[in-house]
Amino acid sequence: MNDMLSRRTANWIAQKTDAVTRRLRSFKYRIMGVRLHGDVHLRKISIPRNFHDIEISGGTALDDDTVLIVSGDPTGESKIQIGSHCYINRFTILDASKDITIGNGVMIGPNCYITDHDHGMDPEKSIGEQELVEAPTRIGNDVWLGANVTVLKGVEIGDGSVIGAGSVVTKDVPPNVIAAGSPAKVIRSRA
Numbered sequence: 001m002n003d004m005l006s007r008r009t010a011n012w013i014a015q016k017t018d019a020v021t022r023r024l025r026s027f028k029y030r031i032m033g034v035r036l037h038g039d040v041h042l043r044k045i046s047i048p049r050n051f052h053d054i055e056i057s058g059g060t061a062l063d064d065d066t067v068l069i070v071s072g073d074p075t076g077e078s079k080i081q082i083g084s085h086c087y088i089n090r091f092t093i094l095d096a097s098k099d100i101t102i103g104n105g106v107m108i109g110p111n112c113y114i115t116d117h118d119h120g121m122d123p124e125k126s127i128g129e130q131e132l133v134e135a136p137t138r139i140g141n142d143v144w145l146g147a148n149v150t151v152l153k154g155v156e157i158g159d160g161s162v163i164g165a166g167s168v169v170t171k172d173v174p175p176n177v178i179a180a181g182s183p184a185k186v187i188r189s190r191a
Helices: 002-032
Strands: 054-058 067-070 080-082 093-096 100-102 114-115 115-120 133-134 137-139 175-182 182-189
Touching: 093 100, 100 114, 114 137
Parallel strands: 054 080, 067 093, 080 100, 093 114, 100 137
Antiparallel strands: 115 133, 175 182
């Protein structure tokens, strides 16, 4: 009986400590300039720079080791916008230089990479001198990205679509379909 009480007490303390830590982390990022709207659950994430260029809506959770990278000069505009009630799993990277928009209710599996840019291929310049080539990347509402999905620049994934694990999305995906592969292709409708 005492052992069970000790475990319950330990679990209760751990839950309360975790809640306080999350609130402190949110407070820290708000102070640094990240625009958090409502209750946003931030685990041990990384935002290396340009805090003011990130906006996250309430009810969203970012799990451990999620990285939000914003390149270029700070603009005060949201280069990364994450809607409400989203879940972004461990080791996912959002890498924006122009505009990554994630809709509401989006579920993103572990180890995903989402970007809105790549590097040029000018044969007159060395690899290190190549300029960024940018195009907005948009993920609609109620989208599910499986584990290890890569979404490249300029792609729009329509509302209600599912992207299979390990896929590389190089072109737009229409709403309410299941797409998979490298490059990702529509397999079937969700309807």
